[in-house]
Amino acid sequence: MQASLEIDGGEELTERQKDVLNAALRLLVEEGDRLTMTAVARRASCSKETLYKWFGDRDGLLTATVQWQASKVRVAPIDRARIDLPSLTASLEGFASDWLSVISSETSIALNRVAIARAGSDGHGLGAIVLENGRMALARRLKPVLEAARDKGLLAFDDAETAFRSFFGLVARDVQIRLLLGDGLKLTEAQIGRDAALATRQFLALYGANDNRDEGRRRKPPSS
Incomplete structure (x- = not known):
């Protein structure tokens, strides 16, 4: 069972939010941690306002991105x-x-x-x-x-x-x-x-x- 992942409000991630985090991961690979909310919004085809609503600030987005990658290591x-x-x-x-x-x-x-x-x-x-x-x-x-x-x-x-x-x-x-x-x-x-x-x-x-x-x-x- 994959570990559940939540956003700031405590709700589990939606498929759309997972798509955003995957886009952020790809940008991290390409640009390092210099990535911006603007670049993620552009890559994921969503607004910056949506990113701020879901993840808070840039560090919140980075944290959720790393958590999403780590959640692939499951504990039965x-x-x-x-x-x-x-x-x-x-x-x-x-x-x-x-x-x-x-x-x-x-x-x-x-x-x-x-x-x-x-x-x-x-x-x-x-x-x-x-x-x-x-x-x-x-x-x-x-x-x-x-x-x-x-x-x-x-x-x-x-x-x-x-x-x-x-x-x-x-x-x-x-x-x-x-x-x-x-x-x-x-x-x-x-x-x-x-x-x-x-x-x-x-x-x-x-x-x-x-x-x-x-x-x-x-x-x-x-x-x-």
């Missing part, structure tokens, strides 16, 4: 009372697969390059928006799953942030930095599936409680 809903190893594994593999698909897309590569180039130039630019609404938002989304699994005795850890960072690192490895530096690495759907399964298996080997650690070591990623 879980029943805290019934979570078990298969449902935990499926949730982690799905998250890892979505995240690898997103970070390897041309849009995300370009967006992150722009954010890195602008990092430190001011205290509230695109870099800060990407960090807060990308990586930090993903942590807030997955930590409840990890904590629910810990409460059921499936995982063992003291700090959810540390556990999340470990999983994030196992999923990302050196993939994102290689892509950002121009490596011609191409991730196929099959490769993403194998990498997601491997990262999940390694995470369970590190953090699985009791027998789950052994299960994580034994479990093999699917063949292509």
Whole structure:
């Protein structure tokens, strides 16, 4: 299930608003964070007044745009009372697969390059928006799953942030930095599936409680 995304008033995004955010993403790729409300309005064939009504100011539009991209990384809903190893594994593999698909897309590569180039130039630019609404938002989304699994005795850890960072690192490895530096690495759907399964298996080997650690070591990623 894709994470819901809302505008300032609390309403879920309409298809038209999603079209506007996709237009803003394309402009970010082309122009960096120098994009203007005027340019977005022109590209999306809507008025600036509509943009201000929906998203507030330019930073609000940038924030919604990054959130829209990050929302493509889904976390499967879980029943805290019934979570078990298969449902935990499926949730982690799905998250890892979505995240690898997103970070390897041309849009995300370009967006992150722009954010890195602008990092430190001011205290509230695109870099800060990407960090807060990308990586930090993903942590807030997955930590409840990890904590629910810990409460059921499936995982063992003291700090959810540390556990999340470990999983994030196992999923990302050196993939994102290689892509950002121009490596011609191409991730196929099959490769993403194998990498997601491997990262999940390694995470369970590190953090699985009791027998789950052994299960994580034994479990093999699917063949292509």
